[in-house]
Amino acid sequence: EAGVTQFPSHSVIEKGQTVTLRCDPISGHDNLYWYRRVMGKEIKFLLHFVKESKQDESGMPNNRFLAERTGGTYSTLKVQPAELEDSGVYFCASSLTTVEETQYFGPGTRLLVL
Amino acid sequence: GENVEQHPSTLSVQEGDSAVIKCTYSDSASNYFPWYKQELGKRPQLIIDIRSNVGEKKDQRIAVTLNKTAKHFSLHITETQPEDSAVYFCAASMDSNYQLIWGAGTKLIIKP
Numbered sequence: 001e002a003g004v005t006q007f008p009s010h011s012v013i014e015k016g017q018t019v020t021l022r023c024d025p026i027s028g029h030d031n032l033y034w035y036r037r038v039m040g041k042e043i044k045f046l047l048h049f050v051k052e053s054k055q056d057e058s059g060m061p062n063n064r065f066l067a068e069r070t071g072g073t074y075s076t077l078k079v080q081p082a083e084l085e086d087s088g089v090y091f092c093a094s095s096l097t098t099v100e101e102t103q104y105f106g107p108g109t110r111l112l113v114l
Numbered sequence: 115g116e117n118v119e120q121h122p123s124t125l126s127v128q129e130g131d132s133a134v135i136k137c138t139y140s141d142s143a144s145n146y147f148p149w150y151k152q153e154l155g156k157r158p159q160l161i162i163d164i165r166s167n168v169g170e171k172k173d174q175r176i177a178v179t180l181n182k183t184a185k186h187f188s189l190h191i192t193e194t195q196p197e198d199s200a201v202y203f204c205a206a207s208m209d210s211n212y213q214l215i216w217g218a219g220t221k222l223i224i225k226p
């Protein structure tokens with residue numbers, strides 16, 4: 001069974017540019033989560049999808065971040081315009097159902113905003 | 115909201131010795147406590163988890179204990195091996211929302 005995949009693995013952009021991160025969850029997993037780890041700090045929750053619906057987006061830092069999960073399969077996280085403080089590692093995770101709480105993580109996207 | 119604190123930030127142990135990492139949480143409603151291991155450049159991987167209706171869980175050389183009254187849980191690794199070197203994260207979540215609240219991580223170094 002393929003694990004959670006994320007693309008790209010690394011992205012270096014300039015302040016003000018736009019970046020779109022993609023996450024493909026494990027096939028059949030209804031729940032998809034986005035987290036990020038800013039340099040030297042703990043991993044922080046961003047949002048949670050159940051299928052195509054946003055269940056919880058309380059962790060989204062501001063309206064420069066837009067997440068979508070059209071069709072309930074893969075998800076994208078767009079940062080527009082990117083700021084320096086957005087640099088970090090963005091992780092995606094998926095779980096089969098919320099009852100089965102084990103979240104399986106992708107390898108992350110390392111974003112550097114210059 | 116929930117807050118998870120993790121100690122120590124770095125732990126260096128001799129190969130073959132035991133390692134213990136401790137976490138505390140603030141919200142008594144939290145009822146699920148996973149531990150993830152992240153090797154350099156790789157994804158976080160679940161190594162063990164525990165739910166609030168259980169006080170201890172073991173899986174070979176790894177064990178987790180939970181003290182609900184004190185709101186703390188610990189990871190125990192016995193007979194440490196070089197491949198145990200990694201960053202370990204504790205986390206907590208609750209049924210009202212399934213987001214994981216993370217500790218800051220512990221870098222475990224196994225000295226040969």
